Amino acid sequence: MNKLIAALALSVAAMTSYAQSSMHDLQFNQLASRWDEAVPLGNGLLGALIWQKGDHLRFSLDRADLWDLRPMKGLHRKEFSYQWVIDQVHKKDYQPVQQYLDAPYDAEAAPSKIPGGALEFDTKDWGPVQSVHLSLHNALCEVKWSNGASLQTFVDAAKPVGWFRFENIPAQLIPQLVAPQYQGAVKNSGDPVGGDDLSRLGYKQGDIRQTGNSITYHQEGWNGFTYDINVRWKQTAAHTIEGVWSISSQYPKQPVQELAEKVTARSTAQAFDKALIAHSGWWRQFWSKSAIHVPDTLLEKQWYLEQYKFGAAARKDAPPISLQAVWTADNGRIAPWKGDYHHDLNTQLSYWPSYSSNHLEEATGYLRHLENNKANYLRYTKMYFGVPGLAVPGVTTLDGTEMGGWIQYSLSPTVSSWLAQHYYLQWRYSMDKNFLKEKAYPWFKNTATFLENITLKDENGHRKLKISSSPEINDNSLEAWFPQNTNYDLALMKFTFSKAAELATALGLSSEAAHWKKILAEYGDFALSPQHELMFAPSMAYNQSHRHFSHMMAIHPLGLIKWEDGEAAQTIIRNSIHLTDSMGPAYWCGYSYSWMANLKARAKDGAGAARDLQIFAKAFCSINSFHLNGDQTKSGLSKFTYRPFTLEGNFAFAAGLQEMLLQSYAGFIDIMPAIPANWDNVAFENLRTEGAFLVSAKKDGSQVAEVKIVSKKGGTTRLKLPFKTFYAASNKGFVIKNNGDGFLQLNSQPGSVLVLKNGYE
Numbered sequence: 001m002n003k004l005i006a007a008l009a010l011s012v013a014a015m016t017s018y019a020q021s022s023m024h025d026l027q028f029n030q031l032a033s034r035w036d037e038a039v040p041l042g043n044g045l046l047g048a049l050i051w052q053k054g055d056h057l058r059f060s061l062d063r064a065d066l067w068d069l070r071p072m073k074g075l076h077r078k079e080f081s082y083q084w085v086i087d088q089v090h091k092k093d094y095q096p097v098q099q100y101l102d103a104p105y106d107a108e109a110a111p112s113k114i115p116g117g118a119l120e121f122d123t124k125d126w127g128p129v130q131s132v133h134l135s136l137h138n139a140l141c142e143v144k145w146s147n148g149a150s151l152q153t154f155v156d157a158a159k160p161v162g163w164f165r166f167e168n169i170p171a172q173l174i175p176q177l178v179a180p181q182y183q184g185a186v187k188n189s190g191d192p193v194g195g196d197d198l199s200r201l202g203y204k205q206g207d208i209r210q211t212g213n214s215i216t217y218h219q220e221g222w223n224g225f226t227y228d229i230n231v232r233w234k235q236t237a238a239h240t241i242e243g244v245w246s247i248s249s250q251y252p253k254q255p256v257q258e259l260a261e262k263v264t265a266r267s268t269a270q271a272f273d274k275a276l277i278a279h280s281g282w283w284r285q286f287w288s289k290s291a292i293h294v295p296d297t298l299l300e301k302q303w304y305l306e307q308y309k310f311g312a313a314a315r316k317d318a319p320p321i322s323l324q325a326v327w328t329a330d331n332g333r334i335a336p337w338k339g340d341y342h343h344d345l346n347t348q349l350s351y352w353p354s355y356s357s358n359h360l361e362e363a364t365g366y367l368r369h370l371e372n373n374k375a376n377y378l379r380y381t382k383m384y385f386g387v388p389g390l391a392v393p394g395v396t397t398l399d400g401t402e403m404g405g406w407i408q409y410s411l412s413p414t415v416s417s418w419l420a421q422h423y424y425l426q427w428r429y430s431m432d433k434n435f436l437k438e439k440a441y442p443w444f445k446n447t448a449t450f451l452e453n454i455t456l457k458d459e460n461g462h463r464k465l466k467i468s469s470s471p472e473i474n475d476n477s478l479e480a481w482f483p484q485n486t487n488y489d490l491a492l493m494k495f496t497f498s499k500a501a502e503l504a505t506a507l508g509l510s511s512e513a514a515h516w517k518k519i520l521a522e523y524g525d526f527a528l529s530p531q532h533e534l535m536f537a538p539s540m541a542y543n544q545s546h547r548h549f550s551h552m553m554a555i556h557p558l559g560l561i562k563w564e565d566g567e568a569a570q571t572i573i574r575n576s577i578h579l580t581d582s583m584g585p586a587y588w589c590g591y592s593y594s595w596m597a598n599l600k601a602r603a604k605d606g607a608g609a610a611r612d613l614q615i616f617a618k619a620f621c622s623i624n625s626f627h628l629n630g631d632q633t634k635s636g637l638s639k640f641t642y643r644p645f646t647l648e649g650n651f652a653f654a655a656g657l658q659e660m661l662l663q664s665y666a667g668f669i670d671i672m673p674a675i676p677a678n679w680d681n682v683a684f685e686n687l688r689t690e691g692a693f694l695v696s697a698k699k700d701g702s703q704v705a706e707v708k709i710v711s712k713k714g715g716t717t718r719l720k721l722p723f724k725t726f727y728a729a730s731n732k733g734f735v736i737k738n739n740g741d742g743f744l745q746l747n748s749q750p751g752s753v754l755v756l757k758n759g760y761e
Contacts, residue, residue, distance in 0.1 A: 394415045
C-alpha cells in the first residue's frame with residue numbers, strides 16, 4: 001500500500017510539472033520598432049506596450065475606460081426603429097437604411113476608445129539592445145543594452161500602477177511624458193479599419209507639467225470627461241532609478257476616482273522589489289489554475305501566451321475585453337474599429353477559453369459589464385424594437401450605448417442570446433446557485449421574453465423573425481435580409497428557449513419552464529442542403545468563403561447539434577465543415593482558423609484542429625503573439641493581408657486547444673477527445689468541466705495513463721472511460737457506478753477526489 005501511495009504521489013506530481021515555464025516566454029534580441037509587435041503588459045485596467053520609437057525606449061500607456069462617449073451623430077433619429085427597417089426591406093428601398101444607421105459609424109470619429117499616452121526614455125547613447133525578455137510566470141519585462149544598462153518593468157497585477165527600474169545607467173535619466181496627437185492636420189478620415197487621426201476628435205491639447213521628480217499630463221475629452229497620467233521616479237543608487245506611473249479617469253456625474261498623482265505618491269513609498277513580490281504572487285496564483293503539455297511546441301507556447309494575455313486583459317472588477325483591451329493602437333490614430341465592444345463575435349470569442357481553463361473569476365468581468373449596462377440595454381430595446389424584454393446592441397460603447405454599423409449585426413435581435421450563452425457557461429462551470437438565480441436566469445428570461453414578443457408564426461405554424469440575417473453575409477445590402485430564419489438566428493433563438501427552460505427547471509419554476517418549452521417547440525428545423533450541409537438560410541446555401549461561420553453556430557459554440565447525438569448529427573457536422581473547408585479560406589481572418597479548430601475538435605478531428613491552430617499561430621500573429629487578422633506570410637492562407645490587431649482570434653485559439661484536450665458540453669466528461677493520433681505524450685492539469693469538476697489527465701505513449709477528478713461543488717457527472725481496464729488508485733468521496741457501457745457514473749460531495757489509473761491489459 002505504501003508503494004502504491006508513493007507511486008501515486010509521483011504520478012500526480014508528474015502531471016503538475018507541465019506548468020508555465022521559461023520555454024513559453026517571449027525572447028528577442030532587439031526591441032520592436034512598432035507598437036503592434038511590442039511586449040504587452042497589463043492588469044485588466046491598465047496596459048503598456050514596451051518598444052522602441054526612433055532612438056527612444058517607449059512605453060505606450062493605456063487604460064480600459066478611456067472613452068469618448070459622445071452619441072453617434074445622426075444615428076438616433078425618428079427612423080431608428082426596427083419596424084422602419086422592416087418596412088424599408090419590404091419596399092426594397094434599402095439605401096436610406098444604409099445612410100441613416102450604417103454610414104455614421106464610418107463617417108464619425110466618435111464614440112470611440114482613445115489611447116492614454118506614452119512614456120519615453122532617451123537611450124540613444126546606450127548602444128544596441130542585447131536582449132528583450134518577457135517572463136510569463138510573473139509578467140516581468142527585462143531589457144538589456146550593450147553598455148550594461150538594464151530595465152525591469154511590470155504593470156502591477158492588482159493595483160492601478162506600472163513600475164520600472166533602470167540599473168547601470170550611465171547618466172541622469174528623466175522620463176518624458178508624451179501626449180497623443182489630439183491636434184494637427186487631419187490626413188486620415190472615414191477609415192474604421194485603419195483608424196482616423198486622433199485630431200478628428202477635436203480635443204484641445206492637454207497640459208503637461210513637471211514638479212520635481214513627478215510629471216503629470218492632464219487631458220480634457222468630450223463633455224467633461226478627463227484623464228490624467230502621472231509618472232514619478234527616484235534615484236535609489238548612483239546608477240539606478242525606480243519609478244511608477246498611473247492613469248486615472250473622471251466622468252461627470254460618476255464617483256470621483258483617485259487621481260494618478262495620489263496613486264503614484266502612495267506607491268513610491270514601497271520599494272520596487274517588494275511590489276514585484278506581491279505582483280508575482282498574483283501571477284503564481286493565476287498559473288496554478290490550469291496547465292497543459294502537448295508535443296507540438298508551437299501550439300503549447302501559443303496557448304501559454306494566450307493565457308498570459310487573458311490574465312493581463314481580464315479582471316472581475318475591470319471593463320471587459322474589447323477589440324484591443326488595454327493595448328489601444330499607439331500610431332496617432334483611433335484604434336481599428338474604434339476599439340469598441342463588438343458582440344458580433346469578438347467579445348464572445350474572447351471569453352471562450354476562460355471556462356475550461358478554470359479562470360471563472362476573470363470571466364465575471366464580462367458579465368459584470370453586461371449587468372451594469374442592463375438599464376441602458378432596456379432603453380435601447382424599448383427605443384429600437386418597441387417590445388418588452390432585453391436586447392443588446394451588437395456594437396457598443398463602454399456604457400453599452402449603440403454605435404451603429406452594419407445593422408444586420410450591430411442592431412441584431414439575437415445579440416442578447418449569444419451573450420446569454422456566457423451566463424449559461426458561467427453557471428454550468430461554477431454551479432453557483434446564487435448566480436443562477438440572481439443573474440443567469442433573469443438574463444435568459446428577459447431575452448426569451450423579448451424574442452417571444454418580436455417573433456410571429458408563419459403559414460406552417462413555425463415561429464420566425466420578420467426579417468433575419470447572418471452576420472456579414474451579403475455585407476450591408478438588401479440581400480443580407482432573409483424572409484425566413486437564418487440558421488444563425490434560429491440557433492440562437494432555439495438555444496435561448498432551451499436553456500431558459502433548463503434554468504427555470506433548476507430553480508423549480510415548473511410553469512415558466514413549461515412555457516419556454518412550448519415556445520421552443522414552435523421553431524422549425526435548421527436549413528440543410530440535399531447533402532445535409534448547414535445553409536445560411538432556407539433560400540441560400542453556403543456558397544462562399546467567409547470569415548464568420550455564422551451558419552454553423554448550432555454546432556459550435558452552442559452545441560445544439562452534437563457529434564454525440566449519433567449518425568445523423570455527425571453527417572451534418574462532417575459535411576458542413578467539409579463544405580466550409582472546400583470553399584477555401586480566401587476571405588477568412590485569423591479568428592476563422594481558431595473557430596474552425598473548435599468546430600473540428602467537436603467533430604473529433606484532432607489532426608484537422610491542430611492544423612488550423614498551427615496556421616493561426618504561424619501566419620496570423622505578430623512576433624509578440626497579437627492576432628493581426630490578415631495572413632502575415634502572404635502565402636494564400638487568406639486574401640486579407642492587412643494587420644489590424646484584435647484579440648478574439650487569440651483567445652479562440654486557446655479554447656480550440658482546450659476543446660481538443662477535454663470536452664463536457666454533451667453531458668459527460670470526455671478525455672482527449674480530439675488529439676492527433678501521433679500525439680503520444682499529452683497532459684493537462686485542472687481543466688474545468690461543466691458541473692464544476694477539475695480534471696487532470698496524462699497520456700504516456702498511445703494510452704491515457706491516469707485521470708484525476710476533483711469535485712468543487714458536489715453532484716453527479718459521467719466519465720467516458722479513456723482506457724479499457726482501470727482501477728481506482730485513490731478515492732475520497734466519490735461513489736462510482738459502472739454499467740459496463742464505457743461510462744462511469746460518478747456521484748460526489750464537495751471536495752471529493754478520484755484518481756483512476758490504466759490497468760494496461
